[in-house]
Amino acid sequence: xxxxxxxxxxxxxxxxxxxxxxxxxxxxxxxxxxxxxxxxxxxxxxxxxxxxxxxxxxxxxxxxxxxxxxxxxxxxxxxxxxxxxxxxxxxxxxxxxxxxxxxxxxxxxxxxxxxxxxxxxxxxxxxxxxxxxxxxxxxxxxxxxxxxxxxxxxxxxxxxxxxxxxxxxxxxxxxxxxxxxxxxxxxxxxxxxxxxxxxxxxxxxxxxxxxxxxxxxxxxxxxxxxxxxxxxxxxxxxxxxxxxxxxxxxxxxxxxxxxxxxxxxxxxxxxxxxxxxxxxxxxxxxxxxxxxxxxxxxxxxxxxxxxxxxxxxxxxxxxxxxxxxxxxxxxxxxxxxxxxxxxxxxxxxxxxxxxxxxxxxxxxxxxxxx
Numbered sequence: 208x209x210x211x212x213x214x215x216x217x218x219x220x221x222x223x224x225x226x227x228x229x230x231x232x233x234x235x236x237x238x239x240x241x242x243x244x245x246x247x248x249x250x251x252x253x254x255x256x257x258x259x260x261x262x263x264x265x266x267x268x269x270x271x272x273x274x275x276x277x278x279x280x281x282x283x284x285x286x287x288x289x290x291x292x293x294x295x296x297x298x299x300x301x302x303x304x305x306x307x308x309x310x311x312x313x314x315x316x317x318x319x320x321x322x323x324x325x326x327x328x329x330x331x332x333x334x335x336x337x338x339x340x341x342x343x344x345x346x347x348x349x350x351x352x353x354x355x356x357x358x359x360x361x362x363x364x365x366x367x368x369x370x371x372x373x374x375x376x377x378x379x380x381x382x383x384x385x386x387x388x389x390x391x392x393x394x395x396x397x398x399x400x401x402x403x404x405x406x407x408x409x410x411x412x413x414x415x416x417x418x419x420x421x422x423x424x425x426x427x428x429x430x431x432x433x434x435x436x437x438x439x440x441x442x443x444x445x446x447x448x449x450x451x452x453x454x455x456x457x458x459x460x461x462x463x464x465x466x467x468x469x470x471x472x473x474x475x476x477x478x479x480x481x482x483x484x485x486x487x488x489x490x491x492x493x494x495x496x497x498x499x500x501x502x503x504x505x506x507x508x509x510x511x512x513x514x515x516x517x518x519x520x521x522x523x524x525x526x527x528x529x530x531x532x533x534x535x536x537x538x539x540x541x542x543x544x545x546x547x548x549x550x551x552x553x554x555x556x557x558x559x560x561x562x563x564x565x566x567x568x569x570x571x572x573x574x575x576x577x
Contacts, residue, residue: 237266263374266283282357287379306322317347333386335385342362418466423551424461
């Protein structure tokens with residue numbers, strides 16, 4: 208009986224080792240030759256190969272196979288869902304274009320689609336849209352030995368160097384409308400196409416977020432605080448004046464830096480971006496006019512001082528109103544999480560409450576003087 212049990216145990220161990228070995232031989236790697244090269248509609252002999260995403264077993268092969276012609280093959284263990292690769296100018300998913308591929312549950316036929324990644328929800332990533340110039344009849348999806356291969360060619364002098372990888376939820380393929388279900392995981396890297404060296408994207412702020420943060424701090428928060436200082440603290444002369452111009456100066460510089468950061472953003476296909484830019488330019492002009500107003504302000508005894516005050520007050524308030532509206536529009540365009548909106552709304556509520564309290568206090572003080 209004991210010998211029989213030992214034989215069964217040994218059999219299970221051998222079976223496990225054989226299965227593990229089989230799985231390893233079925234998986235793709237840069238040290239193994241491409242097993243489906245005969246099924247790819249272009250030459251694959253001179254490709255670079257990198258381990259693109261170790262956690263999901265993503266392997267990327269690529270090469271410049273002609274003038275302004277690039278060929279790519281992305282492979283991964285078949286998740287019974289889609290695998291995708293996106294091309295971004297700044298490492299952000301939003302605003303980039305991606306290729307996704309999967310096999311259907313019936314028959315195993317492959318489907319590949321280009322997507323424009325307009326946001327984080329499925330409805331914001333429409334199929335058959337994007338900025339990749341795909342070469343016709345050179346896109347294919349192959350599933351072999353539990354490995355999924357997505358091959359395609361694009362016409363470009365050089366593809367964008369920030370690559371975004373994603374894998375769909377296990378066992379879920381896109382529906383007949385071809386909209387992708389939300390990915391179960393994603394990562395991004397930056398690649399040097401000449402050397403084949405890829406580095407993981409950092410966790411710091413992107414240019415887009417620096418643009419948003421600087422403009423929110425400068426135009427959306429410090430500028431209103433500067434106005435509050437000028438309206439309610441003039442009895443602390445001259446402290447109120449120096450506080451006012453200091454806060455406004457810092458706010459203007461931060462807002463200007465945010466606008467400069469925004470110049471480098473890739474906004475191809477982003478809705479409402481022209482409106483956002485136009486409002487931003489109006490705010491910038493208003494800020495410059497305020498700086499000029501400070502430099503050429505007339506003496507208090509001057510007859511035109513009253514008109515200068517009107518100009519200074521209303522141009523400044525108008526710029527702040529536009530800034531607040533444009534901040535909310537920018538958060539919407541960037542498809543940032545709701546925490547950005549909530550945080551800014553809380554800050555605005557605090558400013559409004561302070562403004563109301565100080566306004567009431569000023570009104571009561573005026574009554575006491577009477």
